[in-house]
Every structure is written in C-alpha cells, then in structure tokens.
Amino acid sequence: VQLQASGGGLVQAGGSLRLSCAASGRTFGYYYMGWFRQAPGKEREFVARISQGGITTDYADSVKGRFTVSRDNAKNTIYLQMNSLKPEDTAVYYCAAATTVRAGRSLASYDYWGQGTQVTVSS
Numbered sequence: 421v422q423l424q425a426s427g428g429g430l431v432q433a434g435g436s437l438r439l440s441c442a443a444s445g446r447t448f449g450y451y452y453m454g455w456f457r458q459a460p461g462k463e464r465e466f467v468a469r470i471s472q473g474g475i476t477t478d479y480a481d482s483v484k485g486r487f488t489v490s491r492d493n494a495k496n497t498i499y500l501q502m503n504s505l506k507p508e509d510t511a512v513y514y515c516a517a518a519t520t521v522r523a524g525r526s527l528a529s530y531d532y533w534g535q536g537t538q539v540t541v542s543s
Contacts, residue, residue: 421445423534425515430540431505439500441515441534448496449473452523454530455489455500457511457539464514466525468500478525483509505541512536 427439439455454469468479468489477489486505491498498515516530523529 421448421451421517421532423515423517423532425513425534425537428513428537428539430542433505433507433541433543435505435541436501436503437505437539439502439513439515439537439539441498441500443496443498443517445496449493450519451517451532452520452529453489453491453498454516454518454523454525455498456514456516456527457509458514458536459508459511462511464527466527467513469523469525470498471522480525502539505539507541507543510539510541512538 422444425441455467456464457467458464466480470477470489474491486503488501514536515534517532518530
C-alpha cells in the first residue's frame with residue numbers, strides 16, 4: 421500500500437489543522453492505521469492509532485483530548501483532527517499502516533509509511 425499524507429502547514433498556537441492520509445489499493449479496510457510525528461532532533465513518536473473498522477482508537481497522553489483520529493474506508497483515507505495546537509506539536513507527521521490484526525504503539529508494528537507532512541505551530 422502507498423500512503424500520502426497532506427494537510428500540514430503553519431498555524432498559531434491554539435489553532436487547528438486536519439491532516440489526511442490517502443492510501444492506494446483495495447484492501448485499506450484491513451489495515452490498522454497510525455499517526456506518528458518526529459520533531460527536529462528527536463525520535464519519531466506515536467501520536468494516535470485506529471482499528472480497521474474505526475471503533476477502537478488510542479492516543480498519546482500528550483495529545484489526548486486535543487487530537488482525534490478517524491477513518492473513511494470508502495475513501496481509503498484516515499484523518500487527524502488537531503485542535504488547541506501547541507508549539508511543542510511542531511513536527512513532521514507521518515501516517516502508517518499495519519498488516520497485523522491489532523497494531524501497537526511501536527514503530528515496528530507498522531509495515532508501510534507515508535512521506536510525512538510538516539506541521540509548524542507558532543507561539
């Protein structure tokens with residue numbers, strides 16, 4: 421599967437952005453999907469994940485209550501709605517797909533990665 425993330429940009433603190441990740445292929449609904457981010461000089465970290473049917477979601481503590489992950493399997497797309505953004509949310513955001521029935525929070529759980537989209541939050 422090929423993943424294409426989009427929707428990043430420059431926003432002031434307190435603002436919102438919605439990221440999208442479009443996937444190729446007909447089996448999108450079989451993939452457990454995740455969002456990760458990588459800030460300059462830091463390791464890539466887990467942000468959120470969503471199960472194949474969209475019923476189960478999970479968030480890093482740093483974004484819980486501010487970010488919402490969702491998916492539209494008919495459109496082969498997942499989303500990350502980001503509200504109340506903070507300067508520390510500045511990073512390149514990546515979407516990822518896992519072929520396992522249930523993927524965890526680790527990078528190793530995911531088999532396919534998108535190219536990333538830059539999110540910059542100014543103070």
